[in-house]
Amino acid sequence: METRLAVRDVMTRTVVTAPPDMSAAEAGKKMVENRVGNILIVEEGKPVGIVSESDMVAKVISKNVKPGSIKLEQLMSQPLISTKSSDDINDAVLMMAQKKIRRLPVIDDGVLVGIITDADVIQASSEINQILDNLIQMNRENVLDRRDVIATQGECEECEEFSEDLRQDEGRLKCPRCRGSTSSGVCEICGELSDVLEYVDGSIVCESCWEAVR
DSSP states (O other), rough: OOOOOEEEEOOOOOOOOOOOTTHHHHHHHHHHTOOSSEEEEETTTEEEEEHHHHIIIIIITTTTTOOGGGGGGTTBOOOOBOOOSSHHHHHHHHHHHHHHHHHEEETTTTTEEEEEEEEHHHHHHHHHHHHHHHHHHHHHHHHHHTTTOOEEEEOOOOOOOEEEEEEEETTTOHHHHHHEEESSSSSSOOOOOOOOEEETTTTEEHHHHHHHHH
């Protein structure tokens, strides 16, 4: 079973942003406060770059640079690699793998509308698998619930007589006589086809005839 998703179905819509001239110290504090691992750089309403926690480590901490002395425009990765909300999630994941990145800004007509991360993809995959598992279980239960209406022919497990209308009853395949009823067929009194038949006094009868002989 193939399950196709668009980026919009998986992306995080709330994106933490900052101007290019914000210091790394301020950006780091903002990232901590919002519990995110990246911050999108927006200039005049348009996304122009991205700074991640790995950028902070590689370009600031490892080089012993004071976070307050360096601006985000000096740290941000650009040109910005992005995707659209209507793109297939598989294409977005492939792009992330090819570019060796963990997050993709989602931009529609120049407007930042969200971001998709590897964590979003993993969570969505888990939820899809759970949904599929639930559907499979529901279908299995539906089949089991309908065992009693599946007719077959053979030897009745109660009286051991041959019958062309064996059905599940209390966990055993029984003929109409042993289970006391059958669901549909020809009434042995009036000869009419009926959707509801009952086994009464040795005969299989429809509801009308059953009421008449009661």
